[in-house]
Amino acid sequence: MENTSHRFERLPASADERDVEGRATREAVLSYWTDRFGVPRDVLTPYTFWEKGAGKIWIAASDVPDGLEVESFGMTFLRTRQEHWKPTTNAAQRFGRHATRNVIDLSPTDARAFVAGEDREIEWDGEWGYLIAAHDVADGAAETSDDADRASAESNARREPLGVGLYLHGELRSMIPKGRRRDF
C-alpha cells in the first residue's frame, strides 16, 4: 500500500504491523522524543499518531476510525521520511517543556533573533542537528493544571520552548516558519 495524501492514516504500532512503506511507527515516534529530547514516554502515550501528507505526522488527543478525511486532525507534530526527523514549532512549544536534553537556552537577544527567523552564531557543545530552542519567561504552572506538579519538577520553571533550530558548524538556524515569526 502507498501513503495517501488526503486521509489521516494511523501509524502502525511497530514495524511488524507496517503495511505502508516508509511510514514511521508509533514506537519510533515515541522513542524519537525520548532518545533525542528526553521527553518521558508517558507524556506522549495518551495521544494517537497519524500520517497525512508524505512524512507529515500529526498528534491528536482524540481517537477516530482510520482513514478520516478532514482538513486537519490534531496538530502537525513531526516531519519524517527524511534522514533527520524534525519536530514542528508548535509541537516543540507544546511538548518541549518536558525535554531534558538537546535544548539550547537562548539569551534575550538571541531569543528575539530566533523568533525573527535569523540565524545566529552560538556556542553549543552538544550534538549537531535539530534542537529545541528555549528562553526564560515568567515562571508559574506549565501546561494544564494536571501536569503542573510534574512540569515544574521536571525542569527550570521559567524555561519555555520557542521552537526548533538546526545547529550546524557553530550556527543555530531558526526553523520558525514565516507565519510565526515576530520582530520584538
Next chain:
Amino acid sequence: MDALERYEPIVDDYAAFREACGRSLPSVVRANGIKADPDRAVAALEDEGVAVTRRAWNPSILEVDTDKPGNTWPYFHGWIHGQEEVSAIPARVLDPESGDAVWDTCAAPGSKTTQLADLLDDTGLLVANDDNLGRLSALRSNAERLGATCVAVTNEDARRFTTDGFGIDAFDAVLADVPCTCEGTIRKNADALDTVGREASLNIAALQTDILRRAIRLTREGGTVVYSTCTFAPEENEAVVDAVLDDEPVELVDFSVDLAHSPGLTAWNEETYDDSLARAKRFYPHQNDTGGFFCAKLEVGA
C-alpha cells in the same frame, strides 16, 4: 434611516447604547490554559510592562493596556489569543466536559473553537467546521499556535454536516455561532452597519435556522446546543430560536453569566415569540463596555 434606530424601543438607556456604539473597544485577550496557567500569562505580560485587568466573570479574559498584544512573548508562546469579551460567552455557556464530542458549526477563525478546546482540557473530540475555505487557514493556525490537539477541522456546509467518519452517532454539545449581520461589531468595524437592516436580517435568518436545526439533529438526547450571534436583530436571534422550538425536540434553558444583560425578547414589531425566549440573553455594548451579543442555551430532548 440609521440602522440602529429601530432598536430604540427595546434597549434600556438608548442614549448610553448609542454612545457606547460610537466608542472603540478595550483591548482584550483570552488566556489559553492549554499552554500555560492564566496566572503565568498575566505575570509574563506584566514583566513586559503590559498592565492587565482580569474580568471577574471570567478570569481568563484579560484587558490589556496595549493595542498590540500580538507583539508579546505570551502571544508567541500561545498563552493568549485576541478575543473580544462577549465572544467568550457562548463557549462558557456550552460548558463542555472533558472527553465530550463537540461540534463547532461555523468555527473560523477559531477563537471560540480554541476556547472550547481549553474547556475540554484538550481532550475528547472537537470538530471545528467552516464552509469558507479561505478562513480555514486562520482556524488551523490559531488551533496549532494555541496547542490544541483535540480539534478536527472540516470544510463542509453546516446545513448538510454529518458525523460520518468520526466513529460517533451524535455530539454531546454543539455551538451554533452562526453567520450574522454583525451589528454588534460596530465598535470594531466602522462599516459594520453599511448593509444591515430588516431585509438583510430576514435574508440570512433562513440559513441561521437551517444551521441551528442541523445542530439540534446532530446532538444526542440530553445534550446541549448553544445558539449565538453578534447582532442585535431579533429576526436573527429570538425569531430563529422560536422557529425551531415549534418542530424540534428542544427547550430553552436558563443559564448564568455574571455580566449585565437584558432578557431575550418575547415580542418584536408585529410578532410574538415563545415565553421561554426570555431565558436567552442580550448583551448590549453599554452594559459591560463590550460589543453586542445574543446567546441562547437549548437542551435537546427525546
